[in-house]
Amino acid sequence: MSTTLTGAPVSPGRAAGVVVTMPAPVPEPPLATVAETDVDAAVERVRAATAAVQESLLALAAGATGTAADVLSVTAAMAADPTLASDAERRVRAGSRTAERAVWEAADALAAQLETLGPPLSERARDVRDVRDRVVAELTGVRPPGVPAPGHPFVLVADDLAPADTATLDPAVVVGIVTSGGGPTSHTAILARTLGIPAVVAVQGAADIVEGETVVLDGGAGTVLRDPSDDEVRAARDAVRVERVFDGHGRTSDGHRVELLANVADPEAAQAAVAANAEGVGLFRTEFCFLGRDTEPSVAEQVAAYRGVLAAFGGKKVVVRTLDAGADKPLPFVTADDEPNPALGVRGLRTAVRHPEVLDRQLQAIAEAAAAESADVSVMAPMVATVPETVAFVDACERLGLSRAGVMVEVPAAALRSRSIFARATFGSIGTNDLTQYAMAADRMLGDLAPLSTSWQPAVLELVRATCDGAAAHGRPVGVCGEAAADAVLAPVLVGLGVRSLSMTPRALADVAAVLARVSFVRCRELAHLALEQPTADAARTAVRGALAEVLEELSL
CATH class of the missing domain: 3.50.30.10 (Phosphohistidine domain)
Structure with a gap:
């Protein structure tokens, strides 16, 4: 049965x-000690093992692209985290722990600390334990995780x-x-x-x-x-997934235009977006040239890095997001390492309060890269919550000739005050991942909270509508660049709420385009109303899937 x-x-x-099934995790090393004469050798083993794991992860990152490369680079940086290594060394010297036991205890302590801080930093606890297992495997000669x-x-x-x-x-x-x-x-x-x-x-x-x-x-x-x-x-x-091809023109069945854009994190990912016929880039993550460094990249380095993406989209739209540091992406030259709750701390645009020079140099680099290429460049700031933040960012952009300056709407406060924010910001882009977790107070890594951690939540959809309504009062466009944009069933709902562009992983473009092409704009508004009427996220998703049953069956979605 x-x-x-x-x-x-x-x-x-x-x-x-x-x-x-995934194999059993690396076993916990026994509680053991080393002789005083062997302490220095044990410390050296910790250093060698962490360096070897970092090198192996960097090698994997070098062979990956886009989001995968970004994730592997962050995990490699975690392996090199001085907090983990120094605590392990302290445990060897102070407690005469063996190298593998010291690493295990240090990583568990760090992971437990991260878990108390809430999302998104609590998500890094999984990374720490992964690094722990890899280092312990290196030290003990057992098969590493994988x-x-x-x-x-x-x-x-x-x-x-x-x-x-x-x-x-x-x-x-x-x-x-x-x-x-x-x-x-x-x-x-x-x-x-x-x-x-x-x-x-x-x-x-x-x-x-x-x-x-x-x-x-x-x-x-x-x-x-x-x-x-x-x-x-x-x-x-x-039911092999049909390899649909996006023709490069997003629209509903009655011709209502919806820009279908790609999220990219580096020049290689930009090439994948071009191959998928993306209409442009709705989210260019600039962190790739900052991560894994102890010092800020120079303006010249940034210009070269940004041009690698802009060159792929000559004459097309590219929305560049300024540095989104903080929380789960700490950078020593802009963020503190002692915040009690980094998820609600100095991250995104907030880092510019103490380090305005870092933002100024990045905007200068973006302006120079834009002048050297023919892409249609816009700039947006992450984690904007207030009107004064918006005004300060737009003014900073205008001083450098960047006339299209917008904001990411990831904080419920920005959605609720969107009418005032869009009096200055020329466009908005909704980051549904953060907007959902802040609105629902739900750690996106916890399976028990999965029903809350979805953009199908009616409360989140209400915030999307509020954002679009506030922007429409000033004739400003709003897009979505969070994971919700890649949901082909949710796409017509977002369009019905007033969203004018969707930016996603390139692989999702064809499916999203296919669904929109079979639904009129009027129908999109009806689906949005249907979703908002539902009491729960599951009910909203089920109701919309039911209303689109014939379309989804035709497309095998």
Whole structure:
């Protein structure tokens, strides 16, 4: 008898396959000590092992692109974190711990501290434990953490996946992902969408799925079918995702224009966006040239880095986001390391209060890169919450000739005061990941909170509508650049709420375009109203999927 498990749908598509579960974690080293004469050697082993792990992660990052490269770079930086290494060395010297035991205890202490700080910094606890396991494996000579390689395609089932593991998945081998943890905007969800792997997270009962059984999963509906019939397996395998091609012109069935743009993090990701016929870039993350450094990159370095992306989009729109440092992306030259709650601390545009020179130099670099290329460049600031912040940022941009200066709406305060904010900001872009977690007070990494951590929440949709209404009063356009933009079912709802552009992983462009092309603008507004009427996120998603049933069936979504 088949059993259906449900979870959060995070990456569309159907898949069937034999289950392979993640191997047991690296075992905890025994509580042991070293002789006083061996302390220096143990400290040196800690340093060598952390350096080796950092080098291996950087090598993986060098072979990756876009979001995967960014995630691997951040994990590599975590391996080199002096907080972790120095605490491990202290435990060796003060407590005569063995190298592997000292690393284990230091990492657990750091992870526990991060978990008390709330999202997004609490999400880094998973990274710390991943680094811990890799370093301990290096020290003890056991197999390091990683995805199994059974020699055949499979559905991967896990409690959750470390970002470094998800970033290296091969879609030709891992045909589906099922996790009991995580949420709709977790690293696993974001990377699965980027890779095009069907995935369902926060699945109740996933821990009971055993190695070797066959399951069928539907990443669009959020279901996992255990003990499926032969016909159900065959149907899932036959439902190969159609490789649709986006023609480069987003629009509804009655011709209402919706710009379909790409999120990019580096020049290689920009090339992938060009190949997918993106109309431009709705979110250019500039952190790639800042991460992993102890000092700020020079203006010349930044200009060269930005031109690599702008050159790929000659004559097209590119929205550059200024440095989004802080919280889970600490940078020693702009952020403090002793904030009691970094998630609600100095991050994004707020770092410019103490370090205005860093923002000024970045804006100078953006202006120089824009002047050297033919892309249609706009600039926006992250984590804007007030009108004075908006005014200060727009003024700083205008002084350097950057006339199109906008804001990211990630804080509910900005959505609620959007009419005043857009009196100065020339456009807005809604970051639905942060907006959702701040509105719902929900850690996006916790599977127990997955029902809250979704942009389908009616309260979040109300904030999107409020933002669009406030911008419309001044004739300003609003887009969405969070993960919600990649949800082909949610896309017409966002358009119906007043959103005029959607920016996403390039892989999602064709599906989003296909759905919009089959729905009129009037129908989009009806779907938005339908979603807002629902009492819960699940009810909103179910109601809209039901209303779009014929379209979704036609497109196999």
